[in-house]
């Protein structure tokens with residue numbers, strides 16, 4: 001009687017050991033997968049972190065600006081400040097603006113700067129650092145009740161303060177930062193449309209964890225942070241594909257772009273003195289006088305956080321400038337900040353930067369474009 005019993009116990013022990021080992025291997029492999037997926041994502045882009053966030057590098061003291069979202073060390077220094085209600089540039093503990101030695105002390109140097117690493121999002125026990133709601137964001141609003149997506153929105157917002165929808169002269173040519181996803185999801189920060197709280201996307205409020213539901217949990221490879229094209233089916237059924245929303249959205253965005261460009265072309269006689277921006281030098285390199293009649297083509301570009309255009313002149317020469325650096329022959333701005341194309345341009349770049357072509361907030365996307373087209377008429 002006793003022998004078989006002992007044999008059973010042995011089997012149970014072996015089985016349990018095997019289970020524990022297997023589980024251990026599975027956990028290690030899952031972690032390795034996560035590590036490999038993250039390494040493929042742009043969050044692991046150390047080059048951009050170095051470029052924008054090293055105080056002894058290209059940005060110098062402006063690492064206190066860009067380092068908030070482009071480097072682990074900057075983000076972790078900034079987060080408590082943000083949570084206390086100050087979304088501005090990184091400060092020293094006494095509230096004074098951070099200077100270069102202080103930023104280097106944080107680790108924001110070319111040698112040590114880190115991109116968006118595991119500890120940027122995770123605490124020691126892997127819980128996320130921000131959940132439920134956000135503090136006041138650099139984009140001038142709070143996101144309330146957005147689950148774990150709150151973590152993403154701390155960085156993925158337009159970063160340039162709140163927009164007063166009916167302001168006639170914004171007095172700047174600023175473009176929203178390309179990270180405008182939180183603004184679009186929450187339906188915020190556009191001109192011409194009285195957005196208020198009326199345009200929040202169901203994808204922000206009714207799916208639990210907003211960004212995280214689509215980009216992490218429903219993603220085949222969670223830590224690439226890529227939303228799968230097929231994920232719509234999990235909530236909407238197979239027939240609502242991503243393309244059904246994006247196709248028409250792209251058409252509308254192109255129409256907005258073309259309308260802004262047509263307005264600029266119609267007023268091109270005012271473009272006579274152009275400061276020439278060099279993308280390679282990342283600086284103005286020249287000022288030229290041109291004959292407006294030689295402007296063959298206009299394209300919209302974003303230049304160092306400002307709205308800008310590329311001009312193609314007769315003969316094929318192309319020059320670029322920020323919108324605020326174009327003058328007429330009398331030295332007046334070619335386009336005043338009160339010109340509707342400046343506000344329309346902001347709206348265009350907000351939707352363009354979001355980069356989901358309507359998916360994040362289908363109704364807002366359409367309404368902004370229709371209202372902006374009307375304002376340009």
Ligand code: HEC
Pocket residue numbers: 052062065066067068069070138154155156157159177178179180353354355
């Ligand atoms: C509030 C957070 C935040 C701040 C502050 C910030 N960025 Fe970014 N930036 C982002 C995010 C998020 C992205 C990624 C957006 C995306 O992929 O849609 C990004 C993307 C970029 C890109 C890549 C754009 C592209 O199209 O590939 C550049 C370049 C950049 N930022 C430069 C800067 C510079 C320079 C500064 C400082 C003057 C700065 N950023 C400050 C959040 C921020």
Ligand code: HEC
Pocket residue numbers: 031034035038043116117118119120121122126128148212216217222223
């Ligand atoms: C941009 C933010 C971000 C970064 C960077 C990040 N994670 Fe995550 N991580 C998340 C989110 C969001 C979840 C999902 C939480 C949930 O669904 O409850 C998650 C979940 C996890 C989990 C739980 C298991 C799972 O798959 O749900 C582990 C473990 C984890 N991350 C490890 C890591 C490691 C290791 C790194 C670095 C290689 C990393 N994370 C980088 C945001 C991030």
Ligand code: HEC
Pocket residue numbers: 040041042043045048068069070071075116120121149151152153154155156211212215216224225226227
């Ligand atoms: C600390 C700031 C920060 C946080 C937090 C953050 N991101 Fe990012 N994210 C960035 C920056 C910066 C980039 C752009 C890097 C580049 O262009 O090289 C980026 C890029 C991305 C991209 C483009 C990825 C690619 O590989 O093309 C996606 C998608 C994204 N983030 C989603 C998320 C999601 C989802 C979350 C929340 C789980 C999140 N991010 C949290 C800063 C952040």
Ligand code: HEC
Pocket residue numbers: 149152153156181182185203204210211212213214215225226227228229242354355356359360
């Ligand atoms: C309803 C699901 C859903 C939600 C919620 C969502 N996204 Fe997306 N997102 C997508 C899809 C789908 C795309 C388009 C991907 C494509 O075109 O391949 C996209 C595109 C993007 C892109 C540009 C494309 C890329 O992968 O580089 C970024 C960055 C991004 N989302 C970040 C976010 C952030 C940050 C949030 C929260 C503020 C968010 N998303 C919320 C589904 C979602």
Ligand code: HEC
Pocket residue numbers: 201202203206207213214218229231232233234235236240241242243245359361362363364
């Ligand atoms: C996690 C669940 C979830 C995912 C994933 C999801 N949606 Fe939704 N979506 C919703 C909910 C909830 C609503 C609001 C209720 C409704 O209209 O059915 C909604 C509404 C919509 C609407 C109507 C918007 C409005 O303002 O009336 C469209 C269009 C839409 N989704 C498209 C998509 C597309 C395209 C994708 C994939 C890229 C997608 N959804 C992914 C949950 C989801």
